[in-house]
Amino acid sequence: MTNPLDQDINRREVPALKVHRMVLGADGMGLFPAGVADMDFKAPQPVLTALQKRLDHAVFGYEAMPDELMPALTGWLATRHDWDVDASHILRSPNILNTLAIAASIFTKAGEGVIVQPPVFFDFYDILKENNRVLLSNPLILKDGRYTMDFDGLEQLASDAKAKMIYLCNPHNPIGRVWTRAELAKLGDICARHNVLVVSDEIHGDITFEGHDYTPFASLGPDYAQNAITCLSPAKSFNIAACCSAFTVISDDARRNAFQVENSRLTVNKNNAFASAAMTAAYSEGGPWLDDVLSYLAGNVALVRDQIATLPDVEMIEPEGTFLMWLDFRKLGLTPDELTKFLRTRAGWAVTRGQAFGVEGEGFARLNIACTKAKLTSALQQLSAAITQIL
Numbered sequence: 001m002t003n004p005l006d007q008d009i010n011r012r013e014v015p016a017l018k019v020h021r022m023v024l025g026a027d028g029m030g031l032f033p034a035g036v037a038d039m040d041f042k043a044p045q046p047v048l049t050a051l052q053k054r055l056d057h058a059v060f061g062y063e064a065m066p067d068e069l070m071p072a073l074t075g076w077l078a079t080r081h082d083w084d085v086d087a088s089h090i091l092r093s094p095n096i097l098n099t100l101a102i103a104a105s106i107f108t109k110a111g112e113g114v115i116v117q118p119p120v121f122f123d124f125y126d127i128l129k130e131n132n133r134v135l136l137s138n139p140l141i142l143k144d145g146r147y148t149m150d151f152d153g154l155e156q157l158a159s160d161a162k163a164k165m166i167y168l169c170n171p172h173n174p175i176g177r178v179w180t181r182a183e184l185a186k187l188g189d190i191c192a193r194h195n196v197l198v199v200s201d202e203i204h205g206d207i208t209f210e211g212h213d214y215t216p217f218a219s220l221g222p223d224y225a226q227n228a229i230t231c232l233s234p235a236k237s238f239n240i241a242a243c244c245s246a247f248t249v250i251s252d253d254a255r256r257n258a259f260q261v262e263n264s265r266l267t268v269n270k271n272n273a274f275a276s277a278a279m280t281a282a283y284s285e286g287g288p289w290l291d292d293v294l295s296y297l298a299g300n301v302a303l304v305r306d307q308i309a310t311l312p313d314v315e316m317i318e319p320e321g322t323f324l325m326w327l328d329f330r331k332l333g334l335t336p337d338e339l340t341k342f343l344r345t346r347a348g349w350a351v352t353r354g355q356a357f358g359v360e361g362e363g364f365a366r367l368n369i370a371c372t373k374a375k376l377t378s379a380l381q382q383l384s385a386a387i388t389q390i391l
């Protein structure tokens, strides 16, 4: 029986960013598009059905949030992640980047510092720069092919009077760690000791591989929850980035009120009928689809692992979650620009340059594996051929 996820869908039928000239460059339209972090798969059938139903209604005036949406979200968090969230603690937000920016702007002042742990999602840097916040960098430690947090470095940075907040990426884009309870608790304890607010971006939380369970930071206990702003979204989990909004969980009443006041000041309060329909269906009925996607992705990880094992000068960081893989090309001895050029012109790959995630990413590249097996296999063959030629 054929797997529906093997279906090759022409994403150029819509202005999809992943295959758009804005991202690939005018000269890159023929490259293997593996940069932008979405999946090439159709959304879950229940989502498509709900959208069709909403379309058939054919009136698109102002709407409230559907009564079913919050229970669908809290039900998902409880059954899937063992996290009981009080619905009154959840605010709706346009997207996660917006939440990160608002959190920095209302809970820190210009000139104060936000800790990040590179290599990390590039938009963290842009948000801090655009909001005039000081970036306090606590690089992850890479040892024997595995990244861990530098807790001594964190303790030191957090004790700086300037440090007011940390952007935690849980699971961590681009290196694919699914932080353990023990790691999160250690981070939370350090931050609590130094009054550093934990803003946890958990957009990749639903995408984890066997043996690695996502722990929502705020689920560690009431004290952790009181010092947390959690950013959630169904964008990655159900591949509905262009058709959803995000959610922010804030247990502390004063901070939640402050957030609400800011949302109101910015009039961030409109409901999109299609986003509401898609999200409600995704959280209430999308589980089986996600399970299929997770096993497909695990198969794609295996494809990459097997191919990389034949290339002694390339190493892969074993992902515990996310559909993003972090590849180490440092042994090729190329400069970051040479590596980008090599991957584009010789391997035909349009991946995200490692240096976009901080200087710690130089010599690496981030590969998005959420595509068909056929596409991934041929891209891996192109990489092998290109590497064999330069050696």
Ligand SMILES: Cc1ncc(COP(=O)(O)O)c(C=O)c1O
Residues within 6 Å of the ligand: 037, 094, 095, 096, 097, 098, 121, 169, 173, 201, 203, 204, 233, 235, 241, 246
């Ligand atoms: C860690 C992380 N946070 C946030 C986003 C973007 O979220 P949103 O589209 O809701 O702003 C991404 C997308 O790649 C991401 O990887």
